[in-house]
Amino acid sequence: MDWGALHTILGGVNKHSTSIGKIWLTVLFIFRIMILVVAAERVWGDEQDDFVCNTLQPGCKNVCYDHFFPISHIRLWALQLIFVSTPALLVAMHVAYRRHEKKRQFRKGDQKCEYKDIEEIRKQRFRIEGSLWWTYTSSIFFRLVFEAVFMYAFYFMYDGFRMPRLMKCNAWPCPNTVDCFVSRPTEKTVFTIFMIAVSSICILLNVAELCYLLVKFFLRRSKKPVNPKHHPNHENKEETKQNEMNELISDSCQNTVIGFSS
Amino acid sequence: MNWAGLYTVLSGVNRHSTAIGRIWLSVIFIFRIMVLVVAAESVWGDEKSAFTCNTQQPGCNSVCYDHFFPISHIRLWALQLILVTTPALLVAMHVAYQQHQEKKLLVLTGHADPKHMEEVKKHKMRISGSLWWTYVCSVVFRLLFEAVFMYIFYMLYPGYQMVRLVKCEAYPCPNTVDCFISRPTEKTIFTVFMLVTSSICIVLNMAELVYLVVRACARRVQHNSNPPSGKGSFYGHKLSSEYKQNEVNQLLTEQDGSLKDILRRNPGLQEKGDRCSAC
Numbered sequence: 001m002d003w004g005a006l007h008t009i010l011g012g013v014n015k016h017s018t019s020i021g022k023i024w025l026t027v028l029f030i031f032r033i034m035i036l037v038v039a040a041e042r043v044w045g046d047e048q049d050d051f052v053c054n055t056l057q058p059g060c061k062n063v064c065y066d067h068f069f070p071i072s073h074i075r076l077w078a079l080q081l082i083f084v085s086t087p088a089l090l091v092a093m094h095v096a097y098r099r100h101e102k103k104r105q106f107r108k109g110d111q112k113c114e115y116k117d118i119e120e121i122r123k124q125r126f127r128i129e130g131s132l133w134w135t136y137t138s139s140i141f142f143r144l145v146f147e148a149v150f151m152y153a154f155y156f157m158y159d160g161f162r163m164p165r166l167m168k169c170n171a172w173p174c175p176n177t178v179d180c181f182v183s184r185p186t187e188k189t190v191f192t193i194f195m196i197a198v199s200s201i202c203i204l205l206n207v208a209e210l211c212y213l214l215v216k217f218f219l220r221r222s223k224k225p226v227n228p229k230h231h232p233n234h235e236n237k238e239e240t241k242q243n244e245m246n247e248l249i250s251d252s253c254q255n256t257v258i259g260f261s262s
Numbered sequence: 263m264n265w266a267g268l269y270t271v272l273s274g275v276n277r278h279s280t281a282i283g284r285i286w287l288s289v290i291f292i293f294r295i296m297v298l299v300v301a302a303e304s305v306w307g308d309e310k311s312a313f314t315c316n317t318q319q320p321g322c323n324s325v326c327y328d329h330f331f332p333i334s335h336i337r338l339w340a341l342q343l344i345l346v347t348t349p350a351l352l353v354a355m356h357v358a359y360q361q362h363q364e365k366k367l368l369v370l371t372g373h374a375d376p377k378h379m380e381e382v383k384k385h386k387m388r389i390s391g392s393l394w395w396t397y398v399c400s401v402v403f404r405l406l407f408e409a410v411f412m413y414i415f416y417m418l419y420p421g422y423q424m425v426r427l428v429k430c431e432a433y434p435c436p437n438t439v440d441c442f443i444s445r446p447t448e449k450t451i452f453t454v455f456m457l458v459t460s461s462i463c464i465v466l467n468m469a470e471l472v473y474l475v476v477r478a479c480a481r482r483v484q485h486n487s488n489p490p491s492g493k494g495s496f497y498g499h500k501l502s503s504e505y506k507q508n509e510v511n512q513l514l515t516e517q518d519g520s521l522k523d524i525l526r527r528n529p530g531l532q533e534k535g536d537r538c539s540a541c
Binding site: 003004007019022023026029030031033034035037038039042043046050052053054055165166179180181182183184185186187190191194 | 263264265267268271310311319320321323324325327328331332333334336337340341344348351355359433434
């Protein structure tokens with residue numbers, strides 16, 4: 001089980017996400033996970049071996065390293081990425097449950113079921129409304145909470161995000177105060193700032209997605225009640241169909257050759 | 263998620279690129295990413311452990327290494343390659359959106375059978391209209407990122423040549439200390455190689471930009487001089503959309519509400535629509 005497996009699991013959720021959700025997932029995998037695996041892990045690879053203290057006292061180096069780096073940045077980021085990507089599984093579970101129900105209906109031979117076969121049920125994309133809307137919104141909320149918590153934990157532990165070159169340590173068994181030198185501090189600072197920046201972008205995307213879902217929900221609610229019973233509303237349906245088609249035709253026909261074979 | 267994952271993501275975009283775009287993608291993956299992974303990473307692998315300073319002073323080694331190599335070449339190249347390849351995803355997103363719109367249209371006009379849906383997924387999008395703008399933006403961003411990283415490289419490591427010896431006097435080094443870099447010649451060779459491929463990619467991107475602009479202008483000139491005037495027109499697909507629009511309008515002014523019912527009752531209309539959309 002590694003990042004590739006996580007990518008496979010979350011790729012399935014992608015189908016039921018909003019567009020902002022899909023962008024968020026791409027940013028997560030390419031600018032955070034990939035950078036972590038391909039670059040950041042190498043930078044922090046020798047963090048303890050090359051942590052040098054100006055003393056021959058045995059144990060001083062270990063104690064000082066542990067004092068200044070309770071959890072390595074890399075491990076914090078890995079945990080953050082796992083926690084932040086897992087709420088999407090709530091949505092995946094809800095979708096799987098709905099599909100299971102529809103398959104059950106289909107097998108029982110229910111007249112209301114509009115699907116022709118099991119394959120169609122498996123491939124169908126559900127709209128984000130009703131209980132799925134609540135699940136989806138909760139998952140985004142949890143994502144935001146986890147991101148914020150980890151950003152705070154980071155700031156709390158490594159005050160200021162900057163990696164200094166020199167740290168002065170006087171934990172036992174170090175004699176008096178000892179100079180300790182961190183390996184590759186500038187490179188580490190650059191990557192820390194990069195990861196924080198991308199994390200902020202992800203937070204913004206999540207907030208935008210939450211707003212989008214709320215606005216959509218309120219719009220849908222405000223459209224529902226007006227439905228005059230005596231007025232034949234197939235004309236309105238025609239108009240909306242016409243508008244939709246016009247929109248689609250003007251969007252898509254510029255670039256496509258709709259070649260239906262006769 | 264590693265370079266192989268990125269390759270999977272980007273090879274899908276390849277289908278909707280121009281010929282120059284495909285060449286560019288091959289150059290990126292074979293001459294840059296592959297060289298980075300297979301060769302360059304081993305050359306820079308011992309960059310810190312084999313960086314030796316002529317002193318016993320603890321910490322002097324680390325500090326001098328950090329002073330002369332704020333960011334390693336390998337990390338800079340990795341960042342550059344990731345940032346340079348990502349604008350292609352804008353195009354992928356736009357294509358996915360257009361395919362989604364086409365599928366909706368198929369459903370609305372009653373052609374939502376699996377064969378047509380598959381066709382939508384498989385056919386290559388023409389780079390025109392809004393897709394042209396997205397594509398051009400992605401090429402511009404690629405050029406921008408390449409240029410920015412070349413400049414950063416020049417600023418951090420002026421001259422591109424890796425020297426054998428550097429003199430360091432940062433604290434806690436006592437006075438001035440000689441520090442020796444591991445494999446300087448090999449590093450110089452790979453640096454020059456990566457720079458050359460980067461320049462080739464910049465040239466390819468510029469050529470692609472010029473090609474797109476020239477094609478758009480040529481298309482416009484042709485469109486202005488030959489306005490669409492019948493079924494045999496060059497812009498058959500655009501005409502077919504207008505024709506389809508008229509058909510759809512006609513169908514929707516019929517008394518009965520359901521579009522499918524109308525099409526079912528008038529198979530002649532449906533066939534006419536189909537025939538013309540294929541011209």
